[in-house]
Amino acid sequence: DFPILVKQYDGINEIMLDHHPLDVIGWDGYFYPWAFNINDFEPIVGRVHQPPPVHQTFQGDGFVVCSFCPRPYDFHPEAVPAPYNHSNVDSDEVLYYASSEFMSRKGIEFGSITHHPDGIPHGPHPGRAEASIGAKYTDELAVMMDSFRPLKVARPALDFEDPEYHKSWVSGQHAQFNPPTS
Structure with missing residues (x-):
């Protein structure tokens, strides 16, 4: 027997199968036999800034998925809630912003x-670390995927690249993610 626990609304129902639920000929519904609503993720918070692995939601062969959700900021009196500058030495990082707020970025839109x-250094945009001091809460919502194999950008996506993005860490530059028009 194989028990399946199904969360529906505020309750849990148990279904017993006489076989593994993936031992089937076909599947009707999602591409995967389950789905996860990011709003159900409970973020870990602490007195000081927590490293990205506390946001990890899934892990697969060669990648992790992290969820950055609304949460209280770090609560130590001297905490700087914004993340520190860093380089990912073993992964490519892609973030999808599901809200227009992200604690370390300016100019982010849904x-x-x-x-x-x-290896590309990145971190808070100028002024964002300072702005995070004393803040109590963030409404950010974003999904990050770190791939431990190099990613290739699809040719059609290049049309959407912001050629000025790399300057977004220079104070006074790139207040919005729109290249200036001449």
Whole structure:
């Protein structure tokens, strides 16, 4: 027997199968036999800034998925809630922003995507670390995928690349993610 626990609304129902639920000829519904609503993720918070692995939601062969959800900021009196500057030495990082707020970024809109290849330094935009001091809460909502194999950008996606994005860490530059028009 194989028990399946199904969450529906605020309750859990148990279904017993006489076989593994994936031992089937076909599947009607999602591409995967389950789905996860990011709003059900309970983020880990702490007195000081927590490293990205606390946001990890899934892990697969060669990648992890992290969820950055609304949560209280770090609560130590001297905490700087914004993340520190860093380089991913073993992964390409892609973030999909599902809200227009992200604690370390300026100019993010719903649907924005950033890609930081392995080794490219990145962190808070100028002024964002300072602005996070004393803040109590963030409404950010984003999904990050770190791939431990190099990613290739599809040719059609290049039409949407912001050629000024790399300047977004320079103070006074790139206040919005729209290239200037001449």
